[in-house]
Amino acid sequence: MNILEVKNLKVWDVHSEKNIIKNSSFHVESGSCLAIVGESGSGKSVTCRAIMRLNSSSLHQSGDILFKGENLNQLSEKELRKKRGKNLCMILQNGMSAFDPSCVVGVHLRETLAEHFDWNRNEMEVKMKSAMESVMLKNPTEIMNKYPHQLSGGMLQRIMIALAVVLEPDIIIADEPTTALDTISQFEVIEQFISLRNRMSCSIIFISHDLGVVRKIADEVLVMKDGDIVEKGTTDEVFSDAKHDYTKYLVSTRLALSNNFKRIMGEES
Numbered sequence: 001m002n003i004l005e006v007k008n009l010k011v012w013d014v015h016s017e018k019n020i021i022k023n024s025s026f027h028v029e030s031g032s033c034l035a036i037v038g039e040s041g042s043g044k045s046v047t048c049r050a051i052m053r054l055n056s057s058s059l060h061q062s063g064d065i066l067f068k069g070e071n072l073n074q075l076s077e078k079e080l081r082k083k084r085g086k087n088l089c090m091i092l093q094n095g096m097s098a099f100d101p102s103c104v105v106g107v108h109l110r111e112t113l114a115e116h117f118d119w120n121r122n123e124m125e126v127k128m129k130s131a132m133e134s135v136m137l138k139n140p141t142e143i144m145n146k147y148p149h150q151l152s153g154g155m156l157q158r159i160m161i162a163l164a165v166v167l168e169p170d171i172i173i174a175d176e177p178t179t180a181l182d183t184i185s186q187f188e189v190i191e192q193f194i195s196l197r198n199r200m201s202c203s204i205i206f207i208s209h210d211l212g213v214v215r216k217i218a219d220e221v222l223v224m225k226d227g228d229i230v231e232k233g234t235t236d237e238v239f240s241d242a243k244h245d246y247t248k249y250l251v252s253t254r255l256a257l258s259n260n261f262k263r264i265m266g267e268e269s
């Protein structure tokens with residue numbers, strides 16, 4: 001069953017009249033992970049933000065975004081707000097931008113949970129603590145009393161994943177969630193995504209430049225170039241039998257890069 005079906009999505013800039021997403025159609029199966037790959041500027045983030053209807057107001061969009069059969073493109077902003085977080089949850093590149101810098105993270109977490117659940121403060125803290133421990137964050141109480149700038153990028157990403165564990169969304173959209181992290185934190189955050197996938201039955205849309213990670217985490221891959229989907233298929237198909245020249249190029253150059261990286265790190269290629 002498809003949890004999300006995007007049909008004929010078009011996004012354009014009303015000022016420049018540039019077509020950013022030309023005519024995209026794809027689906028996400030329940031419980032599966034779809035990776036979106038493609039060069040910088042190909043339209044990966046705009047596609048994901050269009051699903052959540054979070055693009056800036058100068059970008060207009062048309063088409064159908066069917067979430068469990070309901071067209072998100074036709075909901076009012078108020079109706080959609082109820083779905084963001086609880087049904088569709090977005091984890092961004094930079095954890096710092098997701099948190100309010102003026103309050104400790106516990107306040108932000110409680111405010112988010114209060115929008116969706118009737119839990120009292122104690123119930124919220126118990127659930128958040130257990131979720132934070134499950135993503136290997138030690139001392140959750142201490143962390144909840146810190147401001148975002150007092151925590152590392154990797155910790156903030158893991159707090160976002162812990163929040164997703166508590167919210168139990170149907171779909172998590174992760175837009176290059178490890179780009180801003182150092183190699184060790186990247187590895188830890190990816191491990192948490194894989195464990196999240198295994199524990200929860202949620203679906204994931206995962207944008208990444210790292211084809212090594214995509215190969216590890218995704219069931220299906222969608223390749224974008226200049227606002228078009230040039231290829232889609234299962235991860236095995238795309239990596240072993242790419243049809244489009246651009247995908248072949250991407251797979252050969254990116255895997256060569258990651259093999260080189262492994263060699264530098266002293267690992268087998």
Ligand SMILES: Nc1ncnc2c1ncn2[C@@H]1O[C@H](COP(=O)(O)OP(=O)(O)OP(=O)(O)O)[C@@H](O)[C@H]1O
Pocket residue numbers: 013020038039040041042043044045046047056058059
């Ligand atoms: N608010 C905006 N107004 C106008 N153009 C935009 C806006 N946001 C994105 N774009 C343009 O849309 C195109 C696609 O951008 P997008 O951020 O989706 O690329 P991307 O594939 O996610 O790239 P990256 O991998 O670098 O994040 C780019 O040409 C970008 O300049």
